[in-house]
Amino acid sequence: MAQCYFCEKNERESYLGGYYCSSCKKLQRILKLYGDDVYKTTDLVFIRNTKQQGYKIDTIKHNIKIDEQDENKDKDGYNLRNKRT
Numbered sequence: 785m786a787q788c789y790f791c792e793k794n795e796r797e798s799y800l801g802g803y804y805c806s807s808c809k810k811l812q813r814i815l816k817l818y819g820d821d822v823y824k825t826t827d828l829v830f831i832r833n834t835k836q837q838g839y840k841i842d843t844i845k846h847n848i849k850i851d852e853q854d855e856n857k858d859k860d861g862y863n864l865r866n867k868r869t
């Protein structure tokens with residue numbers, strides 16, 4: 785079976801008349817239904833500007849710091865926090 789033209793990952797829905805997989809076909813239907821709002825929503829939800837990336841980096845650094853503190857507490861034999869997975 786051939787690959788989807790859009791995601792280039794999944795198999796196409798069908799040989800005849802179908803260029804997209806079922807997931808991308810669904811996206812196509814959503815795009816037809818909602819129009820340009822889909823692009824605006826995608827930008828708002830998935831695209832991060834430099835300032836927002838900074839917030840995310842700070843959060844990750846904070847979590848790493850907490851994990852390191854937890855590991856140090858484990859070495860001392862006490863820890864009341866649940867470990868993150």
Ligand SMILES: [Zn+2]
Nearest residue numbers: 788791805808
């Ligand atoms: Zn696809």
